[in-house]
Amino acid sequence: MKQRTIRRGKAWVYSGALILGIFSFENALAQRGQRPAQTLDPIVTKIVEEVNKNSQLEGLAFELLDVVGPRLVGTAGMTNANNWAVKKFESWGIPAKNQQFGEWEGWERGVSHIDMVYPRIKTLAGTQLAWSPSTKGKTIEGEVIALPEIKDSLDFQRWLPSVKGKYVMISMPQPTGRPDHDWEKYGTKESITKMNKERDSLSIVWANKIRATGYNVNSIPGILENAGAVGILTSNWSKEFGANKIFGARSKKVPTLDISLEDYGILYRLAQGGIKPKIAVNTSSKSLGPVPSFNTIAEIKGTEKPDEYVILSAHLDSWEGGSGATDNGTGTLAMMEAARVLKQILPNPKRTILIGLWGSEEQGLNGSRSFVLDNPEIVEKTQAVFNLDNGTGRVETINGSGFVHAYDYVGRWLSAVPQQITKDIKTEFPGSPGGGGSDHASFVAAGVPAFMLSSLSWGYFTSTWHTNLDTYDKLVFDDLKWNVIIAATMAYKASEEPELVSRERRVMPAGPNGTPQPWPAIRQPRRTGVGY
Structure with a gap:
């Protein structure tokens, strides 16, 4: 296929494949002293002030990680986490519910x-x-x-x-x-x-x-x-x-x-x-037989377009070696705090902002895959999904998930975030659709613009990912505050767009047989499960 070079502002695209990321280019300008001074949107200024002056992250971390503890699907810890999250959202004036998507073999750890x-x-x-x-x-x-x-x-x-x-x-x-x-x-x-x-x-x-x-x-x-x-x-x-x-x-x-x-x-x-x-x-320990599995869904209702959605996404479940602090307590805490801040600063957004805390991600994205299949009316009119998962660090990279015009609208939303926070973020547009590494992939498969806000490692894959050391002491709250500002700002900007953004997909690269690889297919979740 012949490649076309298109110049759009500060990004060059080869038939949908980015050569130079928007923010990488902005960084180059900044290094030469050519970047203009940033004027923050008044709403973003309030978001930043609320996060920096009144953060509830440490209190939320104590309650979720120390009091509730690990959140293995099928255990009391997961049920307690679902119920805790609903009560916490409601204490902020945000309606929330636990939406059952299946059941899992119950298990209780004993002495x-x-x-x-x-x-x-x-x-x-x-x-x-x-x-x-x-x-x-x-x-x-x-x-x-x-x-x-x-x-x-x-x-x-x-x-x-x-x-x-x-x-x-x-x-x-x-x-x-x-x-x-x-x-x-x-x-x-x-x-x-x-x-x-x-x-x-x-x-x-x-x-x-x-x-x-x-x-x-x-x-x-x-x-x-x-x-x-x-x-x-x-x-x-x-x-x-x-x-x-x-x-x-x-x-x-x-x-x-x-x-x-x-x-x-x-x-x-x-x-x-x-x-x-x-x-x-x-x-x-005890086997408890089948127990229900839930996603916790919270909602800040939109005013002008209440039936269109922006979704803040994180998985609530964890493995049980530690307390599930960086996988994915950090994503859960940041998205909950972003919701609290938005409810206070932007109580009546144009579009409805949903917060999805998914269950059974660790067994194959079961919660988010179920949500996609069970809520087609939401999926059809979702503007964007922002997902946090991999560790305690500040957001480092954002991939366009294979959507041709992601460089345009994600670029607009991200440019509203303070430059101090975005200056080192690397972008790849249009990028490639995720095949199943985290919950954004469930939405990408359905054609929804969904983006992984990938974090700095802090030794994640060796130190804390699914290990006995995934505990509260590994959290870096300064980094989490930045992630809250990014998530809240991008959700705000996405909710205020005049229209739903383009879902046009890139032409996928050729596979071993020379034909384009397929877009990831929607996969059936496991709605019942036993063990691993």
Whole structure:
């Protein structure tokens, strides 16, 4: 296809593919001292003043993260979060409701203890994985063993009876608990090379060992428990000091426990050294049967165009390793605070501003996908969706999600935000439609202009994303205030547009067969679920 070059103001577009982002160009002007002084819209000035002088972010964070805590779908924590959010919105004069979209297998975490009792006494750092079966309050003691060297599936079947009455380790032991950045800072070139070779070699050996059983890491827990194992031990290190990824159990009869890197290493070394370590485990979690799953939806009613919408989007649910602070407590808190500020500064917007706090995002965007299918009249007339998800940092990038004219209207809205906040934001227009990484993708699939306000990392993917370290202390409130100002300002500007903006989609790039790749399709949510 022949490419056309179009110049529009300060952006150049190749048949819908941006070469130079609007704000990157503005930054270039600023560096040369050529950017004109910014005059803020009076409404934006009030938004900034309210956020900076009367922020409620810290109080909201305390209530959501410390009092409510983690918000795993199917748990009381998620139900409590839904109810808390409704009451908080209503206290600000914003009507809100919990909209059921399905149900999930309910689970309640109880008190748990994991102790090494031989060859010495040591309380182990670890956690029972979500939806894991329990010991029903009884203390179950057993020897710890690791998967042995296995030639093939027949060899595995011959070994399998030996797991009866034992706890079986199925994760690779890590040769180092120091993250790569620590090695790069302090290690010699020779020691770094040696460690990388050892780790790579061990990874290959362990993967081959699992493969030789005839099963995989997801199916082998069921095989082991059916053979009489009393528990499954894992250690899913995130490659950062003290952080493990914490997900859901694959076992159905016995507990699955994720053990911290070094405690797992102790057990492994003892087992390999012929010491036959023993642990005692006591867990009292409960399966609750199917429980309803909700999205929390709040509304600031529009005046001139009440049946057209702008949506502030974040997922309320989390995993359970920490308190879900950066995934996605930060997005939830920022969007709730933006709603509070808008209600105070702009109580009667032109269009209705909805706040969608989605459920079960972590299991596949189930809440937002359900909302899209269940509310076609809203989806049809949604001006824009602004989504916050990935971490505590200030917004760093905005992608046009594949909408040809996104550079125009997103550029207008973003230009109303104080330049101090936008000066380092990188934009990509028209960008590409998200396939499913966060809830904006549910709307993009339906053709709605929906945009991920992507944040600075602050070590997100190794330190806090789905880990035991995703906790209140990782929040950076100064950055969150900027995100509130961005979200509130862009929602205000989008709500005041004269007409609904263009939904024209870009021509997608060619795939392996030479034909354009398809636009992401609307996907069915899981409205019922069990476990992981």
